[in-house]
Amino acid sequence: MIRIGIVDDHAIVRSGLKQFFSEHVDLRVAGEASTGREAIDLVRTTELDVLVMDLSMPGQSGIDALGMIRAKAPDVGVLILSGYPEEHYAMNLIRQGASGYLNKECEPSEIVEAIRTIALGKRYITASVAELLAQQLNRKTDAPPHEQLSEREFQVFLKLAKGETAGDIAESLSLSVKTVSTYRTRLMEKMGLNSNSDLTYYALKNKLID
Incomplete structure (x- = not known):
């Protein structure tokens, strides 16, 4: 069973x-x-x-x-x-x-x-x-930017893209605000983006959020 x-x-x-x-x-x-x-x-x-x-x-x-x-x-x-x-x-x-x-x-x-x-x-x-x-x-280097993020970076990315604040994210993932900011900096670098609105646009364009 x-x-x-x-x-x-x-x-x-x-x-x-x-x-x-x-x-x-x-x-x-x-x-x-x-x-x-x-x-x-x-x-x-x-x-x-x-x-x-x-x-x-x-x-x-x-x-x-x-x-x-x-x-x-x-x-x-x-x-x-x-x-x-x-x-x-x-x-x-x-x-x-x-x-x-x-x-x-x-x-x-x-x-x-x-x-x-x-x-x-x-x-x-x-x-x-x-x-x-x-x-x-076959094409490791051509993978979309979001697939190169770590598990935590991917979680933080989705939450930022949905408009959540660093404080909200810190609370829901049991992290400090400073740690969330570090993840944000790292994922922005990996994805070659500059702002939260860039993240939102990317997530919508790639249908990762509704």
């Missing part, structure tokens, strides 16, 4: 997934969460094999929660189920420890296949993500 945690801020999505998983004898939903923070609590308090998690949630997003989940529950597989296409986030998140990435447009049967694969301790890589991986290996 594969024990699943569902993390999504929409009750209708959680309910739909729960109903769908109940039709499979080897799957059981052991817990639910609606924010990244609740997801961290869920993996701490509940025996899970695979966490199916959205990215875009209020407060602490799936991206923010992933590192903490990896630290607190290294054996739990994490399947990202997101509305964003693979090319926007999959590479960064798989590098950060996600076990698989699916777009919400995928066939429901593919979610089950991914869960079963991840429960065996493997990664679930779709054909399109495999293609992105191959491209990245």
